[in-house]
Each structure stands twice: as structure tokens, then as C-alpha cells.
Amino acid sequence: MLNELAQFALILAFVVALVQSVIPLIGAARRNPVWMSVAEPAALSQVILLGFAFVVLTRAFVLSDFSLAVVAANSHTDKPLLYKITGTWGNHEGSLLLWALILSLFGAAAALFGGNLPPTLRARVLAVQGSIGVAFLAFMLFTSNPFLRLTQPPLNGQGLNPLLQDPGLAFHPPFLYLGYVGLSMSFSFAVAALIEGRVDAAWGRWVRPWTLAAWLFLTVGIALGSWWAYYELGWGGFWFWDPVENASFMPWLISAALLHSAIVVEKREALKSWTVLLAILAFGFSIMGTFIVRSGVLTSVHAFATDPARGVFILGILAFFMGGALTLYALRAHALESRAVFSVISRESTLVVNNILLAVSAFVVFFGTMWPLAAEMFFGRKLTVGPPFFDAAFTPFMVMLALLLPVGTLLPWKRARLRRALRPLRGVALLAIAGGGLVWALQTGRTALGPLGTALALWVSLGAAMDLWQRTGRGDLAGRLGRLSRLPRADLGRVLGHGGFGITIFGIAAMLAWTVEDIRVARVGESFEVGGYEITLAGVRRERGPNYETVMADMVVTRDGRPVARLNPEKRVYDASGMPTTEAALDSGLLRDVYLVIGDPQQGGGWAVRSYVKPFANWIWAGAIVMALGGVLSLSDRRYRVAAGAGRRLRAGGVAAR
């Protein structure tokens, strides 16, 4: 009964979205305040309807209601409660419902906090947002209904893919969806501005928090996914240039570019049409990601629920929104250009270069991801584009970006004297080179990656610190520290974001350059040395988990006779699917991870054992977290708060609601 009510709520949400996408648009064109005001209740009621549907679906997963096809196919009574709940979005239909719910949440947020927007702009933004809702709700209702019933419910479900039964991956999709869908707000603002024919500094200020929020969710989502791959897939890789990873990485790159160009719009009223284009493309890449993951045109480690009919539908959505928005852009963009003046050497210019590097690198990833498809269709060549290509073709862009970054943050707006602006960076450059040289002298293997990566990381993070120091003005230390504590949060956010980028660069370079690997057969009781650590296979035993059988090794790690860790790598076989998985055991640390994997028993006795010492591995994700924190800090700046201006009005009228 509840399930049918939820189904009905979905249909109702679809109808409401339809109304929201049409009426306010007409209202805005005719300057009719009543028609425009339809948008707000429509946006809010969608949250209620979709929230209800989502709660009902979660309930079905928790109670193992196998009369729903999606629950029967993706859940199991033996599953721990946490994974029953996260299983709600661990499948195509449920994840789409989550997508739609988040979309409606963003729409409602714009309705609630958009009080300071001009009424026509607000009506148009909400109408565009509504039309995206229409498309995805139609997709859900017509191709992937989560509330489809089975006439003969099975006794038990088929279980969730064991790889997904993990805390890292359980929360990876929601963050990605928050990011993808957050970019729909930037898209809606861009299209609304094109309809209005007006982009100004205020527009830049409104778009930025949404983009920033989307970017920071994407950052967290990607980092979670990468961290999961690192400890779960069993050989300690953290990025595979898999089509699905690329699908989330392209919007990240474009939204990072958008974040920076929106600043130029806000501060200098330049780069307007370019920023609008980026906002359109960023959301385009989000839909493209959905297409890649769900259509199965590109085989990938984690493409799920692949179905050609669904692929065609998403391609239709992509064609409609990108075709429509880009046509509108072609018609209107020329009206947007401003007459702001700035010199070739200025912060504006470095932000332009930043945008080119980020956009072209996203394009390279796109080209590499799609090339196997294109090569087969147009040239009849069946080929693969793998990590060696991406490493070679993508890395140079990030290196150029990192080299430019500290320079850009120190250049003033409008007109700069390069020599004077670069003076504070002399020390930073010297320190970076010295650091690289030190690493070169200390490391055992003679690879260039370690020293160069270190130098680049130092350049970026010390450059960020110098940016902060310069912001404190002149004078004695006390005065500077005092000013430091009063800096706007957006400035601190920028410094953290850039510093985090430097930390991640260092983590990646260090891990790639200095990982020690050891593969061997070890008998129980045998000890061996890996990267300065003594590792002993103390024992191997079989155990029973809640819904799996496991072979668990007991391994002792010591260094110079002192105990470091006792680790239990496992090999599990899940009951429901019979699928074996590896659970690596890690001793994580600030300076290194010890990473142990147990393999198969060997014919002559003993076990295959894989051991790695991975220096500075955690710095990769720590850097991402610092970047995201920078985003949070910047978002909390009074000047950019999503509700800026609307706050006072809300406080006056919204107390009763709490």
C-alpha cells in the first residue's frame, strides 16, 4: 500500500515539475507575479513528494520487502542494517530516486534562499530546474521504476554486490550525486541569465556558492571512491582512469574552472559569456557521466544496470539540454560581453590561463574516454585507451597549472608588474628547489618523479602560505597575526584549497615513486623483510562473518624488533553471490602505510602473500579533504553565503517553522 502511495507521489512530482517548468517561465515573460510565484510552492512540494518516496523505498530495503523488484534484485535478509540502508542507492533505480530527490532539494533551496534574486531571474532559474526534474522523473517512471512489484516475491533477495558493502563506497555515490546535481543549479542560472539576456557581478556572486558546493561534494565523492579503491581492490592503486572515474572527474575539472571564472565575473565583470558556457558544459558533463555509468557503452569496472534503452533515454536528455542551452547561448552570448579593461599581465589573465588548462585537460580526459568508441565506429579499429595514455596526456596540464598557481594568487587585479609581484615568490621557489634537491639526495632509487613532485608540491603549498602572508599586509608580526585572524573566510578558503592541491600532488608523487612491493610464498611462521619492516605470517584461519566465509591471515609487523602492528588481511566469499573479495589489511600512518594482502594457498604449502610499503599514501586523500575544507570555509564567508541577504527575512518569518 505504502509502495503504491510512493509510486503515486512520484507521478505527482512529475506533474508538479511539469507545471514548475512552464508556468513561471510564461509568468516571467509576461511579468506576471502570480504566475511567477507558482515556482516556489512547486519546488517545495517536490521535496516533500520525492522525500516521501525515498523514505518508503528505504523502508522497503530495511524490511526486506521482496515484493519490490529492485529490493529482490539488490538486497538480502542477512545483510547488516547499514548496508540495507545504503543498498537503497546501491542500484540503478534507487540511485536515480536519490538523484531526483537531491535535484528537488537544490531547487527548494533556491526557492527558499533566492529571496534576493530579481523575481524574473528567480522564476526562470526555478523553471529550468523544474524542467531538469521533468526529464529525470520521466526517465525514472518510464524506464526504471523503483516501485515495480513482483507478482511472485522470492523468499530471499539476490544480495548487494559485495564490493559495495563497504563504508567508503556506501557514501561515495550520494556525494557524487550532490556534486552532479549541484551543477544543475549553475546550469539553471546560466540558462536563466541567457533568457534574461543579462549577466552581471551579482549573477557571478549567486552562481559561485552553488558551484562551490557542487565542486566540494564532487571532491569528497571522488576522494572517497579513490580511497575505497585503494584499500579494497587489493593492490593499492588509487586511480585507474576507468570511464566511470573519468565521468566524475570531468565535471570536477570543469566546475573548478567555473569556480575561478565566476570570480572574474563577480570582481571584474569580464569573462561573462565564457562563464555561462562553462556552467552549461559542467552540467553537460554531469549528464554525460550518468550516461557513461548507466548505458554500458563503455565497459568499466563499475558500470551498473546497463541497458541500451536507458542509454538512449539519457542521451535524449543530454541532447535536449545541451542542444537547447547551446542554441540559446549561440543566440544570446554576444549580448553578454563586457568592456572591463585589464592588462595582459594581471590576475584576470592568469585566471584565463587557469581556465584554459582546466578546460583542455577535461577535454583530453573526454577524448581519451570516448576514443575507443569513436575509433571503432569511424575507423573500424578496436583499441584501448588506458592509464598510460592518460598519465602521459593529462599530467602536463596539472604540472602547468601547479606552476602557474602561486603566481596567479599574488598578481593584483587589472594591471600588474610581473617583477614586483613575483618578488615574494623568490624564497618559495628557492625552498621548493632545495626541497626537491634534498629528496634527490636522500632517495635510494634515482627516479625523477619523487624530487620533481616534491618541488612542485612545495611550490604550490608554500605559495599558498605566501599568499596568506601577503594578505596580512605590512608591519610587525603582531599586527600581521592580528590581521590574519580577521581575514575574510573566502581568503582562508582559497589558501586551504590551493594548499590541499599541493598536498595531493606530493602524496601522488611520493606514492608512485617510492612504493616498495613484495610478492612471495610464505609459510606459517615465516618472516620476511619489506622496506625496512619485518613481516611474519603468524597464522591463517577460517572464520564465519555475518554473510560471508573468510580466510583470515594473522600477520605481525615489526621494525627493528619493536612491534608496529598486528594485521588481519582476509579473503572473503559472500554467500549470496559466491563472489570472492580481498580485504587488504592496512597499518595507516602519517608517513607510510603498510599494506598486506593474503592470496591463495600454494601447492607446495604456504600462502601467496603480497606486501607493500606505501609512503605518504594518505596525503593524497588528506589533500582532497583540505581542498574540500577550503570550499566549506569559503562557502561560510558572509559575502558568499547561499542565503546572503535572504537570511534576515527568513529569520523574521521562519521561526515558527522550526
Add this chain to the structure above:
Amino acid sequence: MSAARRMAALIALLAALSAGVAGAVQPDEILDDPALEERARALSRELRCLVCRNQSIDDSDADLARDLRLLVRERLVAGDSDEEAMAFIVERYGEYVLLRPTFTGANLLLWTAGPAMLMLGFGGALIYLRRRAAGRGPAPLSEEERRELERMLEG
């Protein structure tokens, strides 16, 4: 969907089911000569596991990946250079097996797309920046705007 594609999908599905087990290089595969083994590992990272979804044979524990790893080592032990060993494998399995697309034919498009876009981007930016720097200030008010301003000042 043709039968061949259906078959390929089935193989991919089976491979996906067996994925997730860390296997990759097994202890019994490792060559005694560390220099030779190092070369074998480097080549393994350039070769695709044909039945997996986007994994190199160095990362995959599918049986076919193991066969390929053994084949690479066999060729190296037999005295092949890296290039000869790769050529041997491409001969047998087609260029699909290469994770790094070759610099030939249409692939040149793929390899040059990035640098070409970058050049275009820089070129466009330079023209844009020059125009910005040329310092066309704000446009004078149009007749209509001037009238509106007057009206506002008076009102």
C-alpha cells in the same frame, strides 16, 4: 545486438564476477632475474586484460591475464627485446591489447588533440587579452540611456 557482442558481454560479465580478488602477479610467475622481472612488470602495465573491464594484466587475476603475463616472461627469457615481445603479443591479440594507443593513423588525432586544443586556447586567449588590454573603456551612453538617466536625476 549481434551474437558476437552478446558473447563479449557475457565474457565481460563473467570477468566482472571474478574481479575484486587481488591476484595479479603470483609468486610462482616471478622470474629469477630481477632485471628481467622488472621489464616484465613494466610491460604488464601496458597490456590490457582482454576479458576484464579495463584492467591491466598486472592488476588482474583472470586466468587469461595470467597466461599473458607468462607469455610476456617467456618471450623475455627467450631473449626478445621489449619491443619484440610487445609486437609478438599485438600480432596475436590485436591492438586492443595495448593500453597505450599507438601513434599511428587515426590515433594521431587522439594524441594531438590535447596540445592542439591548448594552442587554440592560448591563441584565443591572447587575442581576447590583447583586446581587453587595448582599453576600450565603457561605451558612451546610448540616446535612450541618456534620456532615462536625465529622467531619473530629475525624478
